[in-house]
Amino acid sequence: MSTVPPGTPCWADLATPDLADARRFYPQLFGWTGRIAPEPEAGGYTVFQLDGRAVAGVGPPAIPEQVPIWSTYVATDDADLVAGRVERAGGQVVVPPFAVFDRGRMAVFADPCGAAFSVWQPMAMPGAEVLGVPGAMSWNELVTPDPDGAKVFYELVFGWHPDDQPMGSVTYTGWRLGAQIVAGMMPPLGDDFPADSPAYWSVYFAVADADAAAARAAELGGTILVPPQDIPAGRYAALRDPQGALFNVIAPAGPG
Numbered sequence: 194m195s196t197v198p199p200g201t202p203c204w205a206d207l208a209t210p211d212l213a214d215a216r217r218f219y220p221q222l223f224g225w226t227g228r229i230a231p232e233p234e235a236g237g238y239t240v241f242q243l244d245g246r247a248v249a250g251v252g253p254p255a256i257p258e259q260v261p262i263w264s265t266y267v268a269t270d271d272a273d274l275v276a277g278r279v280e281r282a283g284g285q286v287v288v289p290p291f292a293v294f295d296r297g298r299m300a301v302f303a304d305p306c307g308a309a310f311s312v313w314q315p316m317a318m319p320g321a322e323v324l325g326v327p328g329a330m331s332w333n334e335l336v337t338p339d340p341d342g343a344k345v346f347y348e349l350v351f352g353w354h355p356d357d358q359p360m361g362s363v364t365y366t367g368w369r370l371g372a373q374i375v376a377g378m379m380p381p382l383g384d385d386f387p388a389d390s391p392a393y394w395s396v397y398f399a400v401a402d403a404d405a406a407a408a409r410a411a412e413l414g415g416t417i418l419v420p421p422q423d424i425p426a427g428r429y430a431a432l433r434d435p436q437g438a439l440f441n442v443i444a445p446a447g448p449g
Contacts, residue, residue, distance in 0.1 A: 195268040195313070195315045195319050195320050196319050196320060196321065196322060196324070197268050197320070197324070198268065198370070198371075198373075199268050199269050199270050200267065200268065200269070200351045200352055200353065200370045200375065201267065201268050201370060201373070201375045202265050202266065202267055202268070202330070202333040202375060202376055203266055203267065203268035203313055203315075203319075203320035203321055204249070204250070204265075204266035204268075204313050204320040204321050204330075205249050205250075205263055205264060205265055205266065205321075205330050205333070205396045206249060206250035206251060206252060206263070206264055206266070207219075207249070207250070207251040207252075207261065207262070207263050207264075207434075207438055208251075208252060208253065208254045208255065208259055208261065208262055208264065209251060209252075209253070209254065209261040209434075209436050209438060210253065210254055210257075210261065210436065211435075211436050212237050212239065212251060212252070212253060214414075214435055214436065215239075215251045215434065215436070216239060216251070217413075218413050218414065218415065218434055218435055219241060219249075219251070219434070220241070221409075221413055222406065222409055222410055222413060222415075223241075223243070223248075223328040223398060223400075224243065224328050225241040225242060225243055225248065225249075225328065226241070226242050226245075227239045227240070227241055227242070227251075228240045228242060232294060235252070235294075236252060236253045237252065237253065238250060238251070238252035238253075239251050239252070243323060243326075243328045243329055244323075246322035246323045247318075247320075247321060247322045247323075248321055248322070248323060248328065248329045248330065249321070249330060249398075255288070255301075260437065260438075261434070261436040261437050261438035262309075262438055262439075263395075263396045263438055263439065263440050264301075264309065264310070264311050264394070265310050265311065265333045265376075265394040265396060266299070266310075266311040266312060266313040266320065267310065267311070267312050267313070267351060268312070268313055268314075268315070268320060269312045269313065269314050270314060271314065272290035272298045272299065272300045272312050272313075272314040273290050275300065275302075275312050275350060275351075276289060276290055276300055276302070278349055278350045279302045279350055281349070282305075282345070282346045282349040282350055283305045283346065284302050284303055284304050284305055284346060284350070285302060285303040286300065286301075286302055287301040287302055287303055287309065288300055288301035290312075290314075293318075295316055295317045296315075296316060296317050296318035297313055297314050297315045297316045297317070297318050298313075298314040298316070299311055299312060299313050299314070300312050304335075304337075304343060304346050304347070304392065305339070305342055305346055306337050306338065306339050306342065306343065306391060306392035307391030307392055307393075308335055308336075308337060308343075308391065308392035308393050308394055309393070309394065310394050325399055325445075326399060327399050327400050327401045328398065328399070328400070329398065329399055330396060330397070330398055330399075331397050331398060331399035331443060331445065332376070332377065332396075332397035332426070332441075332443065333376045333377070333394060333395070333396055333397070334376065334377040334378065334379065334394070334395045334397065335347075335376070335377070335378040335379075335392060335393075335394055335395075336378075336379060336380070336381055336392060336393055336394075336395055337378060337380065337381075337392035338380060338381060338392065339392070340364070340366060340378055340379075340380055343378060343392070344366070347368065351368075351370070352370065353368040353369065353370055353375070353376075354368075354369045354370075355367075355368065355369070355378075356368075356369045356374060360379070360424075360425065363379060363380055363382065364379075364380075365377065365378075365379050366378040366379065393439075395439065395440070395441060396440050396441065397429070397440075397441040397442070397443045398440065398441070398442050398443070399442075399443060399444070399445060400442045400443065400444055401444060402444055403421040403427070403428040403429055403430050403442055403443060403444040404421045404428070404430075406430065406442045406444075407420065407421050407430040407432060407442065410432045410434075410442075413435070414434075414435040415432050415433055415434050415435055416432065416433040417430060417431075417432055418430075418431040418432060418433055418439070419431035425446070426443065426445060426446060427443045427444050427445040427446040428443065428444045428446075429441055429442060429443040429444075430442050
């Protein structure tokens with residue numbers, strides 16, 4: 194059983210050519226420990242833990258030329274059913290559903306604008322065992338030049354309904370699943386995002402202090418892409434790890 198309902202982001206993992214450095218950087222940034230999968234076929238895949246509970250993973254890239262990237266996984270009770278929906282909705286099945294030992298089944302897809310995402314059908318491994326606290330995944334967000342197309346696609350695939358809110362000069366979309374907003378979407382910001390660039394899913398990790406986390410990431414060899422700043426959800430920063438993988442940290446806004 195997943196810790197969240199089907200259709201909700203439940204896991205994130207990093208594909209990187211330098212597992213050893215990822216096992217250094219992220220534990221020093223977030224206070225994680227790492228548990229390396231014992232199976233040789235796992236290629237050193239490591240589950241990061243926060244106080245003994247799984248929060249994220251890291252493994253080698255699927256193909257040698259893959260750029261380092263954090264991937265969002267959405268919980269499902271039927272990965273094969275999702276694969277069929279993705280194809281019918283105009284997306285791409287990048288990696289068809291397959292079993293990950295006894296842990297679960299997964300698949301990798303791309304939406305019509307090229308944003309890669311994965312699904313996780315849990316068996317022995319439920320996904321993240323803690324969410325939304327400092328050091329754990331707290332948000333997942335699609336950045337896309339075609340929000341209208343994404344609204345059609347993700348409703349067909351996951352049953353998500355858009356909940357649009359003005360945010361400055363752009364519209365921010367919350368993905369609603371039943372009564373819950375489970376993820377977000379926004380158009381690319383800034384003039385340096387080419388019109389033909391692919392869309393992407395971005396992962397946010399909660400922290401107690403976004404300024405301190407950004408400074409610590411830089412000390413550890415990372416890069417601050419967007420310095421800490423206030424947004425309606427809290428104070429966030431966009432960062433890259435030493436190998437170039439993009440991720441975000443956010444100190445959630447308090448109630449009221």
